Amino acid sequence: MTSAKVELFEENLQQAAGYFKALAHPARLAILKYLAESKVCISGDISNELPLSRTTVNQHLKELKNTGLIKGSIDGVKVNYCLNPAKVKELKQILGDFLNTVELPEKFNCRD
Amino acid sequence: MTSAKVELFEENLQQAAGYFKALAHPARLAILKYLAESKVCISGDISNELPLSRTTVNQHLKELKNTGLIKGSIDGVKVNYCLNPAKVKELKQILGDFLNTVELPEKFNCRD
DNA sequence: GTTTTATGACGTATTTTTACGTCCTAAAGC
DNA sequence: GCTTTAGGACGTAAAAATACGTCATAAAAC
Numbered sequence: 001m002t003s004a005k006v007e008l009f010e011e012n013l014q015q016a017a018g019y020f021k022a023l024a025h026p027a028r029l030a031i032l033k034y035l036a037e038s039k040v041c042i043s044g045d046i047s048n049e050l051p052l053s054r055t056t057v058n059q060h061l062k063e064l065k066n067t068g069l070i071k072g073s074i075d076g077v078k079v080n081y082c083l084n085p086a087k088v089k090e091l092k093q094i095l096g097d098f099l100n101t102v103e104l105p106e107k108f109n110c111r112d
Numbered sequence: 113m114t115s116a117k118v119e120l121f122e123e124n125l126q127q128a129a130g131y132f133k134a135l136a137h138p139a140r141l142a143i144l145k146y147l148a149e150s151k152v153c154i155s156g157d158i159s160n161e162l163p164l165s166r167t168t169v170n171q172h173l174k175e176l177k178n179t180g181l182i183k184g185s186i187d188g189v190k191v192n193y194c195l196n197p198a199k200v201k202e203l204k205q206i207l208g209d210f211l212n213t214v215e216l217p218e219k220f221n222c223r224d
Numbered sequence: 225g226t227t228t229t230a231t232g233a234c235g236t237a238t239t240t241t242t243a244c245g246t247c248c249t250a251a252a253g254c
Numbered sequence: 255g256c257t258t259t260a261g262g263a264c265g266t267a268a269a270a271a272t273a274c275g276t277c278a279t280a281a282a283a284c
Contacts, residue, residue: 006242009138009163013145017138024133025272026121029210033125036214044230051120056273058232063271078230078281085216092211098141099204102148104197118272137242156260168243170262175241190251190260228283233276240271246264253258 016098019091022067027052027060035070035083042078128210131203134179139164139172147182147195154190 006014023029027050034049035041047057061081064070068087072079118126135141139162146161147153159169173193176182180199184191 006138009142013138013141017136017141020132020141021136023210024129024136026118026125026129027272029125029129029132030121032214033210036216042230043232052272053274054231055275059272059274062232079232083214083216088214088216095207095211098135098145099207102144102195102200104148104195104200139242154260155262164242165244166261167245171242171244191262226284228281230281231279233278235276236274238272238274240269242267242269244266244268248263249261251259254256 012094012098016094018067019094022064022069022091025060027057028064031057031060031064032069032083035081040080040082043072043081044078046081124206124210128206130179131206134176134181134203137172139169140176143169143172143176144181144195147193152192152194155184155193156190158193 006017009017023032030050031046034046043058043061044054046061047054050057052060061070061072065072065081068084069091070081071084072081118129121129135144142162143158146158155170155173156166158173159166162169164172173182173184177184177193180196181203182193183196184193
């Protein structure tokens with residue numbers, strides 16, 4: 001029984017957790033940062049920027065693509081990967097919403 | 113090989129990724145939300161709130177404790193877990209900083 | 225037309241995460 | 255005293271994430 005229990009939680013928590021997960025690896029953060037800075041690029045370029053093999057970078061790219069944060073369009077042999085502005089916006093919205101739910105009261109009655 | 117390559121990335125990306133990872137499971141989000149709402153509680157209470165066994169919840173609590181987001185203080189047999197306001201604040205700061213680095217330009221030159 | 229280059233697809237090893245069950249301990253109740 | 259209750263410690267099994275290497279393919283370069 002070590003099945004995924006993720007779906008037993010509230011819908012919005014699942015969604016937020018999914019986005020957090022997508023950002024839970026420095027390689028993926030580096031990719032997003034790189035794409036945001038350079039606007040458009042190919043995945044080969046990206047693997048040169050990272051201390052990981054091309055195949056591993058590709059896997060991270062695929063993951064970001066699955067969450068919808070990036071898009072890749074075929075251009076002959078090369079693939080242009082770039083950010084999906086709509087999804088990035090949604091991501092920010094959802095993560096922001098969650099973080100607001102853990103707003104802290106002025107004084108927190110917890111002994112140290 | 114398959115060793116952790118996380119430490120090969122920029123310090124700030126590592127840190128951000130670590131926080132994102134801490135939030136990458138709905139159970140942990142639910143715990144944080146619950147703690148934020150109820151101010152103080154014991155871990156037994158929490159496992160009643162979640163669709164997971166006590167031991168599993170305990171593991172998630174331990175993970176949140178390792179990242180410093182929550183604190184647990186011994187009170188006889190019972191343990192009061194609560195948010196660590198300082199760390200939560202840091203988390204928001206760091207995640208916000210990262211998200212700002214992926215700010216999007218007005219028009220993004222990517223064909224669909 | 226052959227070689228190079230870029231990239232996806234596939235397979236696989238290792239590590240980490242997720243999820244429990246069981247046992248142990250120590251206070252609280254009876 | 256004995257029993258219940260609460261929770262930590264430990265072990266383990268299954269799944270997912272991480273990291274590569276190798277192969278296949280198709281355009282580009284020569």
